[in-house]
Amino acid sequence: MEAIKLKEYRHPDKSYQKKFDALIGIDEHKSNLLFALRSILDEKNLHGWLKKYHPKGLPYIENSVLKDSLVILSGDVGCGKTEIAHSIATPLSKLMGGETIVVFETPSNIRGAGFVGQLPSRITEAFDVAKKSLKKGEFGILLIDEADDIATSRDQMQAHHEDRTGVNALIKEIDQLQREDVKLATVLITNRPNALDPAVVRRASLHLKFERPTEEILASVIERVFEGVKLENGTVKELVDLCLSKKLRYSYSDITKRIAKQSLALAWRREVALSKEIISEVIKQTEPSPYITENNKI
Numbered sequence: 001m002e003a004i005k006l007k008e009y010r011h012p013d014k015s016y017q018k019k020f021d022a023l024i025g026i027d028e029h030k031s032n033l034l035f036a037l038r039s040i041l042d043e044k045n046l047h048g049w050l051k052k053y054h055p056k057g058l059p060y061i062e063n064s065v066l067k068d069s070l071v072i073l074s075g076d077v078g079c080g081k082t083e084i085a086h087s088i089a090t091p092l093s094k095l096m097g098g099e100t101i102v103v104f105e106t107p108s109n110i111r112g113a114g115f116v117g118q119l120p121s122r123i124t125e126a127f128d129v130a131k132k133s134l135k136k137g138e139f140g141i142l143l144i145d146e147a148d149d150i151a152t153s154r155d156q157m158q159a160h161h162e163d164r165t166g167v168n169a170l171i172k173e174i175d176q177l178q179r180e181d182v183k184l185a186t187v188l189i190t191n192r193p194n195a196l197d198p199a200v201v202r203r204a205s206l207h208l209k210f211e212r213p214t215e216e217i218l219a220s221v222i223e224r225v226f227e228g229v230k231l232e233n234g235t236v237k238e239l240v241d242l243c244l245s246k247k248l249r250y251s252y253s254d255i256t257k258r259i260a261k262q263s264l265a266l267a268w269r270r271e272v273a274l275s276k277e278i279i280s281e282v283i284k285q286t287e288p289s290p291y292i293t294e295n296n297k298i
C-alpha cells in the first residue's frame with residue numbers, strides 16, 4: 001500500500017496572515033478558535049497562568065479538559081471553514097511568541113484505493129506521520145477536511161464495516177493524543193455536522209458553526225470586495241437589498257469569488273469601469289449556491 005503523504009504548511013507565514021485578516025464577519029469564530037488551539041498547544045503559557053492564579057493546581061481540569069485536542073468546524077459551503085483552518089496558525093504563532101506551527105493536511109484520497117481495511121490504517125498512519133514529522137519544539141495542527149467522509153456516524157452507516165472501523169480508528173487516535181506528550185491539535189471540518197459520529201463530536205473541546213453572511217455582514221463583504229470601485233452613498237445598501245431579494249442567501253464565496261470575478265469580466269469585456277450597474281447586472285444573473293442537505297452534498 002502506498003504510504004500516506006500529508007501536505008505540510010509551515011507558519012508563521014505573512015501570506016496566511018493576509019488570508020486570515022481577509023475573512024470578514026467571523027471575528028468571534030476567529031478568537032474562539034485561536035483560544036481553543038492555544039489552550040491545546042500553548043502549554044507553557046497556560047502553566048504560567050496556572051502557577052499565578054491556581055498555585056495549588058486544578059487537578060480535574062489539568063488531567064482531562066486541558067488534554068482535549070480536537071476542534072470541529074462545521075457549516076455551509078463557502079463560509080470560510082477551510083480558509084480559517086489553513087490560516088489561523090500564523091496569528092496563533094504570534095500569540096505564542098513566534099513558535100513554529102506546522103499544519104498537516106490529510107489528502108483527499110485518505111480512503112486509499114478503497115480496498116477493505118485501508119481506511120483505518122490510513123487514518124492511524126496520518127496521525128503517525130504528523131507526529132513523527134514534528135521536530136523538537138515544533139507545534140502541529142492536523143487538518144482533516146471534508147471529514148464527514150471518515151467520521152460519519154456509525155448509526156447512519158448500513159453495513160459498511162469499513163466505515164465503522166474508520167470512525168473507530170479516528171476516535172482511538174484522538175484519545176491516544178490525550179495520553180501522549182505531543183503538541184498536535186486535530187481540526188475536523190465538515191459540511192454535515194449532523195452526520196458526524198456522536199462519539200467524535202463529544203470529544204471536541206470546541207465546535208464552531210459557520211453560516212452565510214447576514215445583511216449587516218453582507219454590506220462589509222461587498223464594501224471589501226469592491227474596494228476601489230466608485231460607489232456612491234447608499235449604493236452598497238442597494239446591492240445588499242438586491243442580494244437579499246434572492247430566494248436563498250449568498251455564501252461568502254458566492255460574493256468573493258463568483259460575483260466579483262464575473263463583474264470584473266463583464267466590465268473588462270465592455271471596456272468600462274466596474275460600477276454599481278455592472279455589479280447589479282451580475283447579481284441578477286447569479287443564483288446563490290444551493291444549501292447542503294443532510295443526506296446529499298449538492
Ligand SMILES: Nc1ncnc2c1ncn2[C@@H]1O[C@H](COP(=O)(O)OP(=O)(O)OP(=O)(O)O)[C@@H](O)[C@H]1O
Pocket residue numbers: 022023024025026075076077078079080081082083084190191210252253254256257
Ligand atoms: N468570512 C469570509 N470573509 C471573506 N471571504 C470569505 C469568508 N468565508 C469564505 N470566504 C471566501 O470564500 C472562499 C471559500 O472559503 P472556504 O474554502 O474556506 O469555504 P468552506 O467553508 O471550506 O466551504 P466548503 O464547505 O465548500 O469546503 C475563500 O477563499 C474566501 O475567498
Ligand SMILES: [Mg+2]
Pocket residue numbers: 081082083145189
Ligand atoms: Mg472547505
